[in-house]
Amino acid sequence: MSERQLTMSRAMVDAIAHEMREDEEVFVMGEDVADYEGIFDSTTGLREEFGYDRVMDTPISETAFIGAGVGAAQAGMRPVVELMFSDFFGVAMDQIYNNMAKNTYMSDGTVSVPMTLMMAVGGTYNDAAQHSQTLYGTFAHLPGMKVVVPSTAYDAKGLMHNAIRDDDPVVYMFHKRLMGLGWMPAPDGPKTAVPAEDYTIPFGSADVKREGEDVTVVTLGLHVHRALAAAEELAGEVDVEVLDLRTLVPLDTEAVLASVRKTGNLVVVDEDYRSFGLTGEITARVAESALEDLAGLERVALPDVPIPYARPLEDEVLPQTQDIVDAARSLSP
């Protein structure tokens, strides 16, 4: 196994390029994926290796090119389609949730949609209400899409291999702050050793990123790293376990329950809106199956407000490391 260290973006591209070499049916399309190589470096080097035919810049017509991705996938190809920001989903949601997500079911499985829809998510750089959302809960709520949220380069590569090989539509949500962009420094953590060869990470397998005995923190994406920082800060005081969900659909409920049964305390951390989202869903699943083991519960999430622009306002609403520290501490025995 190679010990080379890759940023998350490089690891994603590593997997896409591998799949494109192996399978002529895999192609990439989206806005600014060719010459710009992805606004968030999600397609670096691909146009150079595979040319404009397989790395296609599209018009600014999300309904058309995402819908075209569905059609190409139904015709047997394996398109990797980029929606630049998850926030732009509104332009094309009909194609996403009425076609991409439902055609398999409505056809009783006679049609499949082996398509990967990748998109950048998240805030922390003051891009305001229309360019900062994660929308994890929105995509996970609507049935028919698998939803992937990597937090490290290693996971990003394995999950991308899975996504492209999967016969179902996969929404692959990468956090901008984790990509290792020159202009948006990543925290320590997402850059990891990544094997050169291909490998898969099964969907629905959460990963214990840190073991602990006192409090379970369930989270994903950027907040895996904030939870790890919080755990470090609490070391010697509260022993925090950090569980990275890695995929929302399917959700590794058993891993959540196992950790809660061990620690008895649950903090769910989400960069998405609080109401009707991940924090409520995880809490409900624990309540259904492990209520007797649950001594304390905290939800740390974006309050139900659009994400504001000015720094003090964005900092106020985005869950910070300190919010996780406070939540875990409030539950500790």
Added chain:
Amino acid sequence: MPTDQQLRRMYEWMVTARYYEERLQEEYLVGKEPAFDISAGPIPGELHLAAGHEASAAGVVAHLGDEDTVTAPHRPHHIAIAKGVDLERMTAEIFGREPGLGSGKGGHMHLFDPDVNFACSGIIAEGVPPAVGAALAEKKRNTDNVAVAFLGEGAVDQGAFLESLNLAAVQDLPVVFVIEDNDWAISMPKERITDVADASKRGAGHDIPHERVGHDDAVAVFEAARDAIGRARDDNGPTVLEVQVHRRMGHFMGDAEGYRPEDDVAAAHMRDSIERLEATMDDAGIGREERDGIRNDAESRVDAAIEWAKDQPEPDPTAAYESVFTNPPSGVTDTEPATNGGERQ
């Protein structure tokens, strides 16, 4: 031909807008260099500057009043300045300060000044349908007011624009669609992504009058816009107007434009709409001395607005929870912090 007074006003808007973008460029880069870090420095977030776009705003807005509605895209400052948006409060918003147009909640892509019926938005073509809606309201109320939607040439492939053309045409609405063609949709050249070079032809399929002004000459824009806006005011329906402009400062600040041929960048700087208007003003007898006076006043006003904005306080963090609703539902608190204070069993 515009009157001398109209020439002076267009010139004032254009030099104000150009200097504004140059000053914002300087301020934006403070603290973000040498290694560009988007989340550092006094100006938060992304910044899309409109240097090279001034002629389209000046030539169109010269025919509008405060009561007419304008929507702008993510590159909005030149249009806002011409429309008379409060310069100090716009600047404060861009700096994320408390007295900003949106008290720091909106930012540079989301500026709202209802006093002069101006708004802009961050997603491609999303401001077009609301302009149609403003025109619909004016028509229903039987006023003479019109609406103008500004959009980039990359936006002509969006359903929001194409659907709006049909709605405006079938309802005969007083709206003008102004396409600012700067040749580039971030890194994608127009010829790679759009089927026709003259996107004003999008109007033809709807029998909407359409015209392209092939160079960024404020007077040529003024002439074309006079016809278009006149048609709208006379209840003769929509028009599509396309104006060739130039992108002088990249898609956003921090965009190194590695995808763009050097001669294309150089060309954008050579064809300067402000110099073109100055030549016209020379012919009209509005000489350099008078123009320098206009320019100096404009620059002083911009400098003062920026200095004022930088002196303003940042918003209090608790303001983040206010204004989600105009009429907050009773029994629901608007002020919930990120953690919920503990739900122990």
